[in-house]
Each structure stands twice: as structure tokens, then as C-alpha cells.
Amino acid sequence: MSDATANTPIENTNNTVDTAEEMDSEIESLKKENEELRVQSESMRAKLLEANMLANNYLEEMEKLKEQLERITSPPLFIATVMETEDDMALIRQHGNNQEVVTQIPAEFKDEIEPGVRVSINAAFSIVSIMRKATDMRAQIMEVINSPDVDYDMIGGLDDVLNEVIESVEMPLTEPELFDKIGIEPPSGVLMYGDPGTGKTLIAKAVASRAHASFIRMSGSDLVQKFIGEGARLVKDVFQMARDKSPCILFIDEIDAVGGMRTHDGTTGSAEVNRTMLQLLSEMDGFEPSGQVKIIAATNRIDLLDPALLRPGRFDRVIEIPIPDEKAREDILKIHTRHMNIADDVDMTKLARMADGLSGADLKIIVKEAGMFVLRRRGEQITMKDMTEAFNKVTTEEEQNTASGMFA
Known part of the structure; x- marks a missing residue:
């Protein structure tokens, strides 16, 4: 009995251990x-x-x-032009079939609908939206929204010419009250003529920059188009864009390409050029001299222009841009070299004397070519020798080009 009693705690302990492990x-x-x-x-x-x-x-x-x-699945819209408006009704003409319909003006468009506005309409002739003015994409490409980064101090030797252009173009845009006070109308347009490279385009850009005006540049050859009526339409769109972007300066380069004396050789091409020029004359007559759009044109051959372009009321100022004289050439050289590392031995007066008969563009090429000589020899300063070699190179190339052109 005592043995059983003695084993019981051990068994209980074993059971407890087993339970804990489980x-x-x-x-x-x-x-x-x-x-x-x-x-x-x-x-x-x-x-x-x-x-x-x-x-x-x-x-x-x-x-x-x-x-x-x-x-x-939505039905297409049609384009129409508003012809007349009265109260909340509008007479519209659908493009294509020229069908005219009177429709109601939606309340949200009431302040914007006026004669001449293009709108989109549905099959029920209800106005859905207002469209922007139709402008030829080629005309939009010609536009420069911001004023050019050119100033008068970048033009040398043309002080008298600049004064005339400022009086004719800049002052009517910036100080129109001066003309009103005197009781005169500003010139309606400026025509600049002279040899290539004398600074005609540069002057137009500088005036646009000073007047803080938009600058639209186009070439006369851009207006000569292949198909009938395209050139006249492009002229109309460009002038309309100039009105919309006012104050604006419209610069027509190489105007002799479209404004030459009218002739007819029996071909469609010459007739199209004549139609384009007539549209140009019509648009110029439609400008108000005191308006916020000024026209500047440039040409190398004023003798080819049609007399109708040169009459008063179209180009009131005809300004010659001459080949620079010695003093002007020196000023131009100083302008083009003012940001360059020039050696002390460079004599601008001597260079200007050597460059007799060269234009401002030629002088710019000479200075640039001198810089290329320094770059080639890995130098740091432009010397008189570099300038002389550049002058000889440029003048020799011009003589060769002139000679080859004579026998071409």
C-alpha cells in the first residue's frame, strides 16, 4: 500500500508533463x-x-x-456664316449649298454672335458652337507673336534712314496723339529699296521691337501660288491676321516678286500674279493710315515695281538704303565685334577703308570668318591678321561668284 501511494505523485507529474507538451x-x-x-x-x-x-x-x-x-454615332455638324442678326434671331448661310435659314440664337452665344461669325450647326440648323475665323495655315506660319529681339543700336551707319522709319512707322503706333495734335495723317506705308545685305529686314525688326508690336514677315514669292485664287486668298488672310494681332507691323520682303509691272503673256501664271497684286492693292487701300497696322516693304529692284504700288496713299515713304560709306562701315564693324575678344592691333578704321563697296551683311561675314580662323588655330584673340585674311577670303569668293554668274 505504501508503494502505490509512493508512485502516485510520479505518475501525476508525468501526466502533467505530457499534457503540457501536448x-x-x-x-x-x-x-x-x-x-x-x-x-x-x-x-x-x-x-x-x-x-x-x-x-x-x-x-x-x-x-x-x-x-x-x-x-x-452622333450626326455631323455643318459650317455656316451669320449674315444678319435681329434680337434673338440670326440669318445664317450654310457653306456648300448657300442655303439661308433663320434660326434662334442660343442664350450662351448671344453676346458673341454677330454678322460674319462662323458657327457650327446641326441638321436642324440650330447653332451648336462658334468657330474661329478661317485663316490659311500658310498665313499662320508667317506670324511671329513676340517682338523681335533687335534694337536700333544693332544697326550702324543708317541714322537718317532710321529717323525716317521711326517717324513713319514707330511714332504712329506709340505716340498717335502727336499726329492728332498737328492734324495730319501718318504715312500709310514705307517702301525700302537697296542692294542685298544693306539692313532692310533688320530695320523692320528693330521698329517692331521698339513699338512692342507683333511682327509678321512674308516674302513676295510666298504669295505667288499655283492654283487660281490661292494667292489672293493668302493675301487677304495675312492682312486680316495683321488686323487681329494689332498693333502689328507687316513686313513684305521681295515685293517685286508679286508687285512687278503688270503684263499678260497669255498664260494662267501671269494672270494669277496680276490677281494677287490687285488683291494686295485692295488690302492696302483698306487700311486706315492712323490704324494699328503698319506696312513695310523691301525690294532690290524698285525699277520693276508697278507704278500703282508707288502712288501716294499706298507707300507714302520710299526710302533708299544705301551701301554704307567708310564711317558707316566702321560703325558696323564695331557693332559686330563688341562681344568678341579683339586684340589691340585690330584697326577698325583701316578695315573700313579696305571694305569699300561691301554691305553690312558682307562685313558680318568677314568678322565671323575671322573668328573661325582663330578657332582653327586654337587661339584666344582675333588679330588684325585674322581680319585681313578673312577679308581676302570673302572678297575673293564674291569676285568668283560674280564672274561665274556672268557666264552662267
Whole structure:
């Protein structure tokens, strides 16, 4: 009896140990199961997030497809021009068939609808939207919105010419009250003529910069188009764009390409050039001298221009841009070299004396060529020798080009 009593605590202890081990094992099993469930939960959460993203993408794609379907199935709109307005009604003319219809002006467009405005209409002739003015894309390409970065101090030897251009173009735009006080109308247009490279385009850019005006540059050859009526339409669009962008300076380079004396050789080409010039004359007559649009034209051959262009009321100021004299050449050389590293031995007066008969553009090329000589020998300063060699190179090339042109 005593032996059984003695073994009982040992058995109880063993049972307790076994129970604890079983509980630890069960706890470990539960932990593993819990970890597996947690991993599964994270995986399900990631899949759910991915499914939500896919659902959103599908919804966006469905919206795009709906919009695309609406665009495809919606009826097309037609273009019309407003002819007259009265109260809340407008007379519109549809493009293409010239059908005229009276329709009601929507309340949101009431302040913008006026004769001449282009609108889009539906099949019921209701106004849907207002369209911008029709402008030839070639005319838009010619436009320079900002004023050119050119000033009068970049032009040398043309002080008298600059004064005339300032009086004719800049002052009417910046100080129109001076003309009103005296009671005179400013010149309607300025025609500059002279040899190539004398600074005609540079003067026009400088005036536009000082007047803080938009600058539209076009070449006379751009107005000569292949098909009938295109040139005249382009002229009309360019002048209309100049009015819309006022204050504006319209510069027509090489005007002799379209403004030559009218002739007719029996071909469609000459007739088209004549029509383009007539449209140009008509547009120039339509400008008010005191308006915010000024016309500057340039040509190398004033003797080829039609007399109708030169009459008063169109180009009131005809200004010759001469080949620079010695003092002007020296000023031009100083302008082109003021930002260059020039050696002390460079004599601008001597260079100006050597360059007799050269234009401002020729002098700019000489200075640039001298800089290339320095670059070639890896130097740091432009010397008199560089200038002389550049002068000899440029003048020799010009003589060769002149000689080859004589026998071409």
C-alpha cells in the first residue's frame, strides 16, 4: 500500500508533463495555422486590390468606348456664316449649298454672335458652337507673336534712314496723339529699296521691337501660288491676321516678286500674279493710315515695281538704303565685334577703308570668318591678321561668284 501511494505523485507529474507538451504542440500547430491563414489573407487582399484595379481599368475603358461610340454615332455638324442678326434671331448661310435659314440664337452665344461669325450647326440648323475665323495655315506660319529681339543700336551707319522709319512707322503706333495734335495723317506705308545685305529686314525688326508690336514677315514669292485664287486668298488672310494681332507691323520682303509691272503673256501664271497684286492693292487701300497696322516693304529692284504700288496713299515713304560709306562701315564693324575678344592691333578704321563697296551683311561675314580662323588655330584673340585674311577670303569668293554668274 505504501508503494502505490509512493508512485502516485510520479505518475501525476508525468501526466502533467505530457499534457503540457501536448498543449505546447497544439499551440505551435495553432500558430502555424494562424500564420498560414495570415499569408492567405494577405494573398487574398493583394488579389482583391488587383481585381479592384482591373475593375477600374475596365470601367475607364468602357467610358472611353462609350464616348467613342457617341462620337461615331452622333450626326455631323455643318459650317455656316451669320449674315444678319435681329434680337434673338440670326440669318445664317450654310457653306456648300448657300442655303439661308433663320434660326434662334442660343442664350450662351448671344453676346458673341454677330454678322460674319462662323458657327457650327446641326441638321436642324440650330447653332451648336462658334468657330474661329478661317485663316490659311500658310498665313499662320508667317506670324511671329513676340517682338523681335533687335534694337536700333544693332544697326550702324543708317541714322537718317532710321529717323525716317521711326517717324513713319514707330511714332504712329506709340505716340498717335502727336499726329492728332498737328492734324495730319501718318504715312500709310514705307517702301525700302537697296542692294542685298544693306539692313532692310533688320530695320523692320528693330521698329517692331521698339513699338512692342507683333511682327509678321512674308516674302513676295510666298504669295505667288499655283492654283487660281490661292494667292489672293493668302493675301487677304495675312492682312486680316495683321488686323487681329494689332498693333502689328507687316513686313513684305521681295515685293517685286508679286508687285512687278503688270503684263499678260497669255498664260494662267501671269494672270494669277496680276490677281494677287490687285488683291494686295485692295488690302492696302483698306487700311486706315492712323490704324494699328503698319506696312513695310523691301525690294532690290524698285525699277520693276508697278507704278500703282508707288502712288501716294499706298507707300507714302520710299526710302533708299544705301551701301554704307567708310564711317558707316566702321560703325558696323564695331557693332559686330563688341562681344568678341579683339586684340589691340585690330584697326577698325583701316578695315573700313579696305571694305569699300561691301554691305553690312558682307562685313558680318568677314568678322565671323575671322573668328573661325582663330578657332582653327586654337587661339584666344582675333588679330588684325585674322581680319585681313578673312577679308581676302570673302572678297575673293564674291569676285568668283560674280564672274561665274556672268557666264552662267
